[in-house]
Amino acid sequence: MLNVRDLGVAFGAVQPLSGVSFAVGKGETLGIVGESGSGKSLTAMSVMGLLPLSGGRITGGTVEFDGQDLTKLPERAYRKLRGGRIGLITQNPMTSLDPLQKIGPQVDDVAKLHLGLSDKAARDRTEEILGTLRIPEPALICERYPHQMSGGMKQRIVIAMALAADPDVLIADEPTTALDVTVQAQIIRLLDDLVKERDLALVLITHDMSVVAQTCDKVVVMYAGRAVEHGPVEAIFDRPRHPYTQALIACIPRGLDEATRLTGIEGTVPTVVNYPSGCPFHPRCPRAEAICTTARPDFSVEGDSAAACHFAEVADAQPA
Amino acid sequence: MPNLLEVRDLSKQFTSAGGPFRKARSMHAVKGVSFDLPQGRVIGVVGESGCGKSTLARLILRLIEPSGGAVNFDGDNLLAKSPSQMRKLRARMQMVFQDPYSAIDPRYTLTRAVSEPFEVQNVTPEKPMAEEVADLLEMVGLNPGLAASYPHQISGGQKQRVGIARALALRPSLLVLDEPTASLDVSVQAQIIGLLEDLRTDLGLTYLFISHDLSLVKYFCDEILVMYLGRVVEALPDTAAPARHPYTRTLMESTFEPDPKKRRLIAPLEGEVPSPFDLPPGCAFADRCPNASALCRTETPVLSAETGHAVACHHPI
Ligand SMILES: Nc1ncnc2c1ncn2[C@@H]1O[C@H](COP(=O)(O)OP(=O)(O)OP(=O)(O)O)[C@@H](O)[C@H]1O
Ligand SMILES: Nc1ncnc2c1ncn2[C@@H]1O[C@H](COP(=O)(O)OP(=O)(O)O)[C@@H](O)[C@H]1O
Ligand code: SF4
Ligand code: SF4
Ligand SMILES: [Mg+2]
Ligand SMILES: [Mg+2]
Numbered sequence: 263m264l265n266v267r268d269l270g271v272a273f274g275a276v277q278p279l280s281g282v283s284f285a286v287g288k289g290e291t292l293g294i295v296g297e298s299g300s301g302k303s304l305t306a307m308s309v310m311g312l313l314p315l316s317g318g319r320i321t322g323g324t325v326e327f328d329g330q331d332l333t334k335l336p337e338r339a340y341r342k343l344r345g346g347r348i349g350l351i352t353q354n355p356m357t358s359l360d361p362l363q364k365i366g367p368q369v370d371d372v373a374k375l376h377l378g379l380s381d382k383a384a385r386d387r388t389e390e391i392l393g394t395l396r397i398p399e400p401a402l403i404c405e406r407y408p409h410q411m412s413g414g415m416k417q418r419i420v421i422a423m424a425l426a427a428d429p430d431v432l433i434a435d436e437p438t439t440a441l442d443v444t445v446q447a448q449i450i451r452l453l454d455d456l457v458k459e460r461d462l463a464l465v466l467i468t469h470d471m472s473v474v475a476q477t478c479d480k481v482v483v484m485y486a487g488r489a490v491e492h493g494p495v496e497a498i499f500d501r502p503r504h505p506y507t508q509a510l511i512a513c514i515p516r517g518l519d520e521a522t523r524l525t526g527i528e529g530t531v532p533t534v535v536n537y538p539s540g541c542p543f544h545p546r547c548p549r550a551e552a553i554c555t556t557a558r559p560d561f562s563v564e565g566d567s568a569a570a571c572h573f574a575e576v577a578d579a580q581p582a
Numbered sequence: 583m584p585n586l587l588e589v590r591d592l593s594k595q596f597t598s599a600g601g602p603f604r605k606a607r608s609m610h611a612v613k614g615v616s617f618d619l620p621q622g623r624v625i626g627v628v629g630e631s632g633c634g635k636s637t638l639a640r641l642i643l644r645l646i647e648p649s650g651g652a653v654n655f656d657g658d659n660l661l662a663k664s665p666s667q668m669r670k671l672r673a674r675m676q677m678v679f680q681d682p683y684s685a686i687d688p689r690y691t692l693t694r695a696v697s698e699p700f701e702v703q704n705v706t707p708e709k710p711m712a713e714e715v716a717d718l719l720e721m722v723g724l725n726p727g728l729a730a731s732y733p734h735q736i737s738g739g740q741k742q743r744v745g746i747a748r749a750l751a752l753r754p755s756l757l758v759l760d761e762p763t764a765s766l767d768v769s770v771q772a773q774i775i776g777l778l779e780d781l782r783t784d785l786g787l788t789y790l791f792i793s794h795d796l797s798l799v800k801y802f803c804d805e806i807l808v809m810y811l812g813r814v815v816e817a818l819p820d821t822a823a824p825a826r827h828p829y830t831r832t833l834m835e836s837t838f839e840p841d842p843k844k845r846r847l848i849a850p851l852e853g854e855v856p857s858p859f860d861l862p863p864g865c866a867f868a869d870r871c872p873n874a875s876a877l878c879r880t881e882t883p884v885l886s887a888e889t890g891h892a893v894a895c896h897h898p899i
Contacts, residue, residue, distance in 0.1 A: 297767040298767055442794070443630065443794070444630065447848045448850070448851055469767070469768070475839065475841050475844075531767050
């Protein structure tokens with residue numbers, strides 16, 4: 263459904279994103295995972311054609327959706343696609359909700375705009391979708407204002423708005439980060455069901471490797487504005503080949519598995535002003551050698567996985 | 583080991599002022615919390631946002647006054663202490679805050695931030711101050727060469743290390759850690775957790791560790807208190823203990839493992855969290871609980887322990 267190739271983004275002279283590629287198909291969940299500032303949200307904004315709003319531009323690569331390259335799409339056509347066949351859910355539901363308008367009309371408007379439904383048909387559809395999302399008493403909820411709801415309920419309404427247009431692709435940028443874990447689990451369950459029932463292609467952006475392990479089929483690991491490793495979720499967790507992915511997994515407490523001591527990764531996550539040369543991970547990488555400081559590593563492919571590391575072939579032998 | 587901290591029936595009620603169109607309302611942010619923290623142990627407090635974790639921390643250090651209950655620290659009843667006695671005691675019980683940005687004054691150099699506790703307490707360190715500061719920075723894994731830097735020149739993780747250095751300045755025996763890694767990236771969180779583990783062994787510290795992350799609490803702590811809407815609903819005596827309270831079980835089932843082979847089956851959770859200003863009678867979890875009975879909706883379950891594993895539930899698992 264969505265095929266992103268070698269995407270690059272710049273704001274003036276700074277280039278916070280380069281060489282990002284991934285693909286996601288119907289009924290499939292792709293995770294984009296990385297620490298803060300790794301470029302996850304920029305990736306989402308690029309696909310949604312929202313970069314110009316913040317003064318950014320795509321400097322290279324393609325975003326192919328249903329056979330057409332969106333990077334060449336005029337804004338008018340993009341506007342039809344956005345919130346239509348491609349939906350976006352963000353971390354803060356209030357960026358998508360109008361605080362002064364009741365819930366019902368806000369969701370109705372989506373179906374009226376994108377599917378050309380009448381008032382009545384749109385409301386029926388709204389209530390049906392709210393029902394699917396396990397929102398009790400949809401008719402009652404339609405009459406409420408956003409401030410009368412909990413954070414988890416608001417996030418469900420935002421999901422309902424995205425679904426109202428019957429999208430093919432849903433991009434969810436940290437949809438559960440602001441929520442409590444029990445609510446997060448419910449939203450994840452909901453998204454999982456939607457992918458299966460509606461054959462959605464879901465791009466789930468998160469900083470949480472455990473969420474990825476729980477719900478994704480494929481993963482892209484990002485670091486300092488680049489994809490450093492991608493592949494099927496089992497492969498990435500069982501046999502990560504990039505030293506950053508290995509270290510990241512070792513940073514996550516495993517509840518009862520106390521044999522593994524958390525070590526952390528020395529140093530800090532770089533920001534766009536100090537993206538390192540060569541391999542972006544080299545200042546923190548335990549395996550870095552001279553070549554890593556100057557030459558950018560190519561992807562080394564193995565099966566369906568690929569890791570951008572000069573030593574990915576031998577990295578297998580290293581304990582994570 | 584003797585108890586360093588004993589908390590008894592601690593409560594805090596907050597009242598929101600009324601206005602022309604609204605009644606004054608009150609709620610219990612913390613209600614009837616009791617536990618013992620033995621010297622050298624680490625107790626974790628876990629629960630979702632708003633359940634009263636930070637309020638509990640502030641009550642224990644007496645940064646706010648409780649509405650009821652008692653706190654004994656190393657045999658001293660804190661609530662009977664005068665402000666000046668309290669100030670002295672506070673040197674031995676310190677807090678590390680969630681937000682490393684708010685914990686240190688942006689206008690202070692790291693030297694000033696780390697030496698401030700000595701000034702506040704009017705304590706002269708054994709070594710010259712510059713040496714003392716260098717030692718403290720080194721102790722938390724910071725290069726003493728950073729001493730003249732300002733907070734905006736260092737990273738979030740480094741700021742949190744400064745916060746820990748400050749807390750350690752007067753050689754406390756108890757650290758209350760309120761989500762010390764919540765605003766940090768996981769790679770930096772793991773560094774800070776490693777540091778706290780080392781400090782605990784090296785300095786023989788006792789920790790009360792607050793977090794909303796059950797995996798982290800299970801990893802880091804010896805015992806776990808689970809809070810829901812101001813109350814402790816379960817006290818897990820060790821991290822391997824199975825959940826007996828339905829809420830703890832929900833929490834565990836909602837916490838994912840970083841392993842695609844251990845995916846959870848997420849059970850649907852009905853009902854909303856009630857407003858703390860308007861709690862239903864009986865058990866506050868009843869609306870969301872699969873085991874709820876008529877009794878649960880009338881009588882509040884109290885925390886009671888058989889075999890050292892306390893649970894506040896009429897029908898524990
Ligand atoms: N409008 C902008 N102008 C200049 N640089 C930008 C802009 N937006 C983002 N960046 C930079 O691009 C990099 C990636 O940003 P992005 O917001 O995508 O990260 P992220 O992974 O979403 O981070 P977080 O998890 O903190 O939201 C960062 O270094 C950021 O500072
Ligand atoms: N000063 C205050 N006045 C009124 N209500 C407060 C005050 N401080 C905390 N509360 C309320 O007490 C409850 C518990 O708060 P807190 O302990 O900060 O929760 P947590 O740290 O677990 O997120 C919340 O509902 C909060 O709104
Ligand atoms: S290319 Fe070099 S620095 Fe980068 S991850 Fe591989 S070994 Fe480490
Ligand atoms: S007391 Fe009743 S409602 Fe409350 S947790 Fe136990 S079984 Fe559920
Ligand atoms: Mg983001
Ligand atoms: Mg708090």
